[in-house]
Amino acid sequence: MSEPEEPVAGVPVDRTGPPVVADRWPDGAQAPSAGFPAPTPAGQPSLPQLPFQPVEAQADPSEAPSDLAGAFPPSLTPAPGARPPDRSEPLPYQPSAAAGFPIAEPPPRDSVDDTNVFTSSNGTGGYGAEAASETSEAGSGAGRWTVRLSPRAQQLHERRQRARLATLPKVVEEVVEAATQTRGQSLDRGRGRRAGRAVAGMALPAAGDTERVFDEMVQSRRFWEAAALAARIADTERSSTFAAQACALGERCRGAKEVEAAAVAFLSAVLASPPCERALWQLAALAVDRRDPGDAARWLEFVAKLLRARTADQDALAVYRQIMSLAPNRRDVREIVRRAALTGSLPD
Numbered sequence: 001m002s003e004p005e006e007p008v009a010g011v012p013v014d015r016t017g018p019p020v021v022a023d024r025w026p027d028g029a030q031a032p033s034a035g036f037p038a039p040t041p042a043g044q045p046s047l048p049q050l051p052f053q054p055v056e057a058q059a060d061p062s063e064a065p066s067d068l069a070g071a072f073p074p075s076l077t078p079a080p081g082a083r084p085p086d087r088s089e090p091l092p093y094q095p096s097a098a099a100g101f102p103i104a105e106p107p108p109r110d111s112v113d114d115t116n117v118f119t120s121s122n123g124t125g126g127y128g129a130e131a132a133s134e135t136s137e138a139g140s141g142a143g144r145w146t147v148r149l150s151p152r153a154q155q156l157h158e159r160r161q162r163a164r165l166a167t168l169p170k171v172v173e174e175v176v177e178a179a180t181q182t183r184g185q186s187l188d189r190g191r192g193r194r195a196g197r198a199v200a201g202m203a204l205p206a207a208g209d210t211e212r213v214f215d216e217m218v219q220s221r222r223f224w225e226a227a228a229l230a231a232r233i234a235d236t237e238r239s240s241t242f243a244a245q246a247c248a249l250g251e252r253c254r255g256a257k258e259v260e261a262a263a264v265a266f267l268s269a270v271l272a273s274p275p276c277e278r279a280l281w282q283l284a285a286l287a288v289d290r291r292d293p294g295d296a297a298r299w300l301e302f303v304a305k306l307l308r309a310r311t312a313d314q315d316a317l318a319v320y321r322q323i324m325s326l327a328p329n330r331r332d333v334r335e336i337v338r339r340a341a342l343t344g345s346l347p348d
Helices: 151-166 168-187 190-198 210-219 223-236 240-255 259-272 277-289 293-309 313-326 331-343
Strands: 135-137 146-148
Touching: 151 168, 151 293, 168 190, 168 223, 168 259, 168 293, 190 223, 190 259, 210 223, 210 240, 223 240, 223 259, 240 259, 240 277, 259 277, 277 293, 293 313, 313 331
Parallel strands: none
Antiparallel strands: 135 146
């Protein structure tokens, strides 16, 4: 038989049940709650600890109060035997007025004012032809804004536009002078001189037969004679119709690798209906084919000046960038591109 336990001061010993931890230490300090280990003060004997026995509570559904039956909405309680809902798609939002939040209907689409934009439609920053009107608009539908120019800004823009348009006749004169000189040099030497003598006594075709005559000469591979005939017609007939026919002839000569004859045809188109930007572009392309970047830059500069005089700054700036790639030593062109990048428009 084991010896009886000696009682510890401040800790009552129950001989019939598990030991019980006292509420206070022997010195009167508050003891921790039962079931948790507690540090033993210095100079005091250790106290026995109760064994930890976790207990799981068993809930009986029958003991639930009856007033909780309607605590959850019927939509969240599945019916017996019902299939689980499909969660592959998000559930539609169904606002409830019982939540205490007001439900606001979106305004009708027709009531939204969408006449707004912040930039001009031609992308010139307000200096294009469309920006000369009282308001500049861009975009369509929602997101458009309308920027109304101030009277002073409108006056300055109109003054700049008039100054630009005043330079257009001078640019056209420069184009005509350059085209006349270049065509004369081509027809005064080699095959151009022989072709000019061949068509010198030929009667000029009627206005409706010009295209047919050009087609017959091209099919018989008389490209230089067709170009010389186009030069004679351009001196007597000035019309955009013949300029288009001369451009078509030049494109066919270029396709046949007759570059010089094509140049004469394009120059005749320029003189027939100056300045004929289509022919200027083709002349620049021919110069690139001949590997003559200086000549290509010359014709492209005429195109840029024409666009600049018509206040198409963005298009002219794109042409100036092409000139800078062909002739990187042109400091004047580089200065124009630099100032346009800083100010957003070409200098006057």
